[in-house]
Amino acid sequence: xxxxxxxxTVSFIGSGNVSTALALGxxxxxLRVVEVYSPDLTHxxxxxxxxxxxxxxxxxxxxxxxxxxxxxxxxDKVKEVALMFPEVMGIVAHTSGITPLEAxxxxxxxxxxxxxxxxxxxQHVNLEEVPFLVEGNTPEVTKTLQExxxxxxxxxxxxxxxxxxxxxxxxxxxxxxxxxxxxVAWELLEEQDxxxxxxxxxxxxxxxxxxxxxxxxxxxxxxxRDDRKALDEHLKMxxxxxxxxxxxxxxxxxxxxxxxx
Amino acid sequence: xxxxxxxxTVSFIGSGNVSTALALGxxxxxLRVVEVYSPDLTHxxxxxxxxxxxxxxxxxxxxxxxxxxxxxxxxDKVKEVALMFPEVMGIVAHTSGITPLEAxxxxxxxxxxxxxxxxxxxQHVNLEEVPFLVEGNTPEVTKTLQExxxxxxxxxxxxxxxxxxxxxxxxxxxxxxxxxxxxVAWELLEEQDxxxxxxxxxxxxxxxxxxxxxxxxxxxxxxxRDDRKALDEHLKMxxxxxxxxxxxxxxxxxxxxxxxx
Numbered sequence: 001x002x003x004x005x006x007x008x009t010v011s012f013i014g015s016g017n018v019s020t021a022l023a024l025g026x027x028x029x030x031l032r033v034v035e036v037y038s039p040d041l042t043h044x045x046x047x048x049x050x051x052x053x054x055x056x057x058x059x060x061x062x063x064x065x066x067x068x069x070x071x072x073x074x075x076d077k078v079k080e081v082a083l084m085f086p087e088v089m090g091i092v093a094h095t096s097g098i099t100p101l102e103a104x105x106x107x108x109x110x111x112x113x114x115x116x117x118x119x120x121x122x123q124h125v126n127l128e129e130v131p132f133l134v135e136g137n138t139p140e141v142t143k144t145l146q147e148x149x150x151x152x153x154x155x156x157x158x159x160x161x162x163x164x165x166x167x168x169x170x171x172x173x174x175x176x177x178x179x180x181x182x183x184v185a186w187e188l189l190e191e192q193d194x195x196x197x198x199x200x201x202x203x204x205x206x207x208x209x210x211x212x213x214x215x216x217x218x219x220x221x222x223x224x225r226d227d228r229k230a231l232d233e234h235l236k237m238x239x240x241x242x243x244x245x246x247x248x249x250x251x252x253x254x255x256x257x258x259x260x261x
Numbered sequence: 262x263x264x265x266x267x268x269x270t271v272s273f274i275g276s277g278n279v280s281t282a283l284a285l286g287x288x289x290x291x292l293r294v295v296e297v298y299s300p301d302l303t304h305x306x307x308x309x310x311x312x313x314x315x316x317x318x319x320x321x322x323x324x325x326x327x328x329x330x331x332x333x334x335x336x337d338k339v340k341e342v343a344l345m346f347p348e349v350m351g352i353v354a355h356t357s358g359i360t361p362l363e364a365x366x367x368x369x370x371x372x373x374x375x376x377x378x379x380x381x382x383x384q385h386v387n388l389e390e391v392p393f394l395v396e397g398n399t400p401e402v403t404k405t406l407q408e409x410x411x412x413x414x415x416x417x418x419x420x421x422x423x424x425x426x427x428x429x430x431x432x433x434x435x436x437x438x439x440x441x442x443x444x445v446a447w448e449l450l451e452e453q454d455x456x457x458x459x460x461x462x463x464x465x466x467x468x469x470x471x472x473x474x475x476x477x478x479x480x481x482x483x484x485x486r487d488d489r490k491a492l493d494e495h496l497k498m499x500x501x502x503x504x505x506x507x508x509x510x511x512x513x514x515x516x517x518x519x520x521x522x
Contacts, residue, residue, distance in 0.1 A: 017481075075483075076490045098483075098491050117463050118481050123470050129462045157459070166453045167460075169495050170446035174460050175467040176482030177512045178439040183476040183519070185431035192427045198392045198418070199428075199435050200471060202378050206436040207468035209384050210461060215444040220278075220379050221437030222336075222359075229337045230359050234430050243515060250511060251438045254504060258444070 003089055003109045003140065004067035007148045011035040011056075011063055011090075013081055014072035015047035017119035018095050022070060022152075023051045025127040029151045035063045059084050066090045068148070070113065071104075079103045082110070091141055097168025100161040101135050111136035111145045115153075116167055118175045127152045133159040133167060184244055216258075223255035264350055264370045264401065265328035268409045272296040272317075272324060272351075274342055275333035276308035278380035279356050283331060283413075284312045286388040290412045296324050320345050327351045329409070331374065332365075340364045343371070352402055358429025361422040362396050372397035372406045376414075377428055379436050388413045394420040394428060445505055477519075484516035 010031055012019045015038035023033045037056040038044035044055045056062045062069075064087065071081050071094040078099045085092045085107040092107035097114055104110035112135040117125055132149035134156065136142030142158060149156040159167070182203065186196050209218040222230035231252055238245040271292055273280045276299035284294045298317040299305035305316045317323040323330075325348065332342050332355040339360045346353045346368040353368035358375055365371035373396040378386055393410035395417065397403030403419060410417040420428070443464065447457050470479040483491035492513055499506040 074486065075488055098494055116459055118467055118470070118479075120470060120474070120479055120481060123466075123473055123479075125466060131459045131462065133459075155459075155462075163453065163455055165494070165498065166449060166455055169498055170449050170455075170457075170460060171463055172482055172484075172495065172509075173442045173446045173449070174439075174464050176480065176484060176516070177442050178435075178464075178467055179470070179476055179480050180512055180516050181434045181438050181442075182471055183480065185434045186476050188427060188431050188434070192424065194424055194427055194431075196431075196475075198377055198394075198416075199431060201390045201392065201416075202432055203435050203439075203468045203471055205384075205386060206379055206439055207464045209379070209381060209440075210443055210464055212384055213381070214457075215440050215447050218379075218381055218384075219437065219440050219444065220381060221433055223433075223437060225335065227336055233359055233426070234433065237426065237430055247511060247515065248433075250508060251441055254508065255437070255441050 003144075004091065005140075005144060007067045007091070007144060008032060009034050009066045010068045010070060011037075011066040012047065012053075012070050012072065013037050013059070013062070014070075015040070015043040016072060017121050018115065019070065019072040020047055020050060020121065021117075021119045021125055021127065022072070022095070022113075022115065023047065023053075025152045027051060031151075034066055037062055064088050064090075068093065070095060075099050082106045091136075091144060093145060097133075097171065098165050101137065102161070105137075109137065109141050111141045112161070112164065113145055113149065114159075114164060114168075116171060118171075128154055131155040131157060133157050133164050135159060135161060135164070184247070188241075188244070219255065219259070221255070223252035224259055226256050226260045264405075265352065266401075266405060268328045268352070268405060269293060270295050270327045271329045271331060272298075272327040273308065273314075273331050273333065274298050274320070274323070275331075276301070276304040277333060278382050279376065280331065280333040281308055281311060281382065282378075282380045282386055282388065283333070283356070283374075283376065284308065284314075286413045288312060292412075295327055298323055325349050325351075329354065331356060336360050343367045352397075352405060354406060358394075358432065359426050362398065363422070365398075370398065370402050372402045373422070373425065374406055374410065375420075375425060375429075377432060379432075389415055392416040392418060394418050394425050396420060396422060396425070445508070449502075449505070480516065480520070482516070484513035485520055487517050487521045 033051045033053045035054045069092045082104045091109045093111040093113040114133040116131040134145040294312045294314045296315045330353045343365045352370045354372040354374040375394040378391040395406040
């Protein structure tokens with residue numbers, strides 16, 4: 001038995017949002033999702049319900065004949081899980097932005113299959129637009145993973161572990177941190193009994209602007225204009241929220257500095 | 262001459278992004294944009310080029326017969342400009358999120374006409390979706406402004422000055438501050454010679470999620486999971502950017518606290 005040149009059967013370790021999105025995308029392209037393992041049986045059951053695959057009771061009992069094993073597990077578990085895969089010929093690939101390729105070195109054929117996107121249950125993602133950052137331990141593995149990713153997406157890139165972690169860090173800023181700002185706004189409006197929905201067109205437009213201009217040119221607002229009166233008034237409004245006040249001060253200060261120093 | 266019950270002719274004081282977007286939207290709905298004044302003649306000229314209106318040389322010489330005067334000027338100039346309008350019968354309305362209605366009290370008929378959106382030259386905004394927060398010094402002025410806003414948008418709301426400033430503050434968080442985070446990501450990727458475009462689907466998706474779930478449920482990422490290993494690695498990567506490190510620490514700390522305390 002040799003390394004698979006083409007991926008037809010896929011097993012999933014981990015059954016969270018990334019696994020589910022990838023599995024559904026692969027099924028849609030005619031691949032077979034054969035098995036899932038998760039320490040959380042409810043999650044595994046839900047994944048199996050979505051995909052029609054088997055559930056492995058234990059990581060040691062997982063099917064050894066799949067062409068691909070997707071390890072979509074917490075970053076700090078990748079290394080540990082990889083130790084279970086020395087004997088398979090299939091490609092063992094993790095989906096972590098920050099974990100180096102070499103965390104999988106106990107396996108024979110291994111790689112990275114990282115979709116640069118945020119996945120949340122109940123929210124559809126169009127995989128075709130998602131950049132897949134792939135990497136393999138050999139040129140052949142890289143090529144096989146690239147071909148697989150190309151079935152799912154038109155944006156496939158061969159990216160090293162050293163580069164990938166910068167995309168991951170940048171993604172935290174634009175996605176996780178932006179979402180936190182949405183939460184802050186939600187909280188501020190809820191307290192005043194005001195409707196968060198009013199902000200939705202603004203949130204969409206702020207994101208859409210980035211398609212046509214660099215963010216540096218898209219910046220607007222009191223800090224951009226160094227409008228001290230508005231900045232002071234906002235800080236006063238945040239008097240009872242010391243954490244939000246600190247956040248407001250820090251970001252406004254950074255914006256003002258960028259444009260006015 | 263009495264207060265206009267219906268707006269047909271509009272003058273603009275200020276010729277920036279908000280003025281331009283509103284004027285083009287009004288022209289599109291059959292209103293007449295008659296005049297513009299701006300201390301910056303180049304901007305006034307550009308506005309006049311877009312709208313075909315006259316340019317007033319001086320604020321004291323502005324046409325006194327318009328049904329509406331839109332004051333789209335910096336927040337701290339609203340009061341000063343309002344002093345020029347005691348004698349007109351037209352409605353004098355500002356477009357500021359943070360300035361109280363009463364800043365316009367030197368005028369006879371006055372109100373607020375605040376589009377809750379970010380406007381940047383060169384970026385099309387669909388006004389129909391933009392929430393217009395309006396307020397008038399009398400019920401009649403409010404009604405007239407509401408009717409005008411309803412021509413431009415299907416989202417028109419009668420909102421007090423006290424409420425409006427919270428929308429404005431929340432808007433700063435979701436829009437101005439999110440855009441700053443996009444700038445940070447741009448900077449980090451540019452330094453590594455990596456393509457910012459890879460982040461665009463993620464930015465769009467993060468904004469789109471808010472349409473289907475509250476931001477509190479949409480949160481993902483290392484801080485949400487309290488993934489110390491990833492958090493530490495990111496802080497290490499930011500070692501040469503003390504300001505970004507501080508920002509990363511503050512926001513991550515707030516997210517972790519929200520979900521894990």
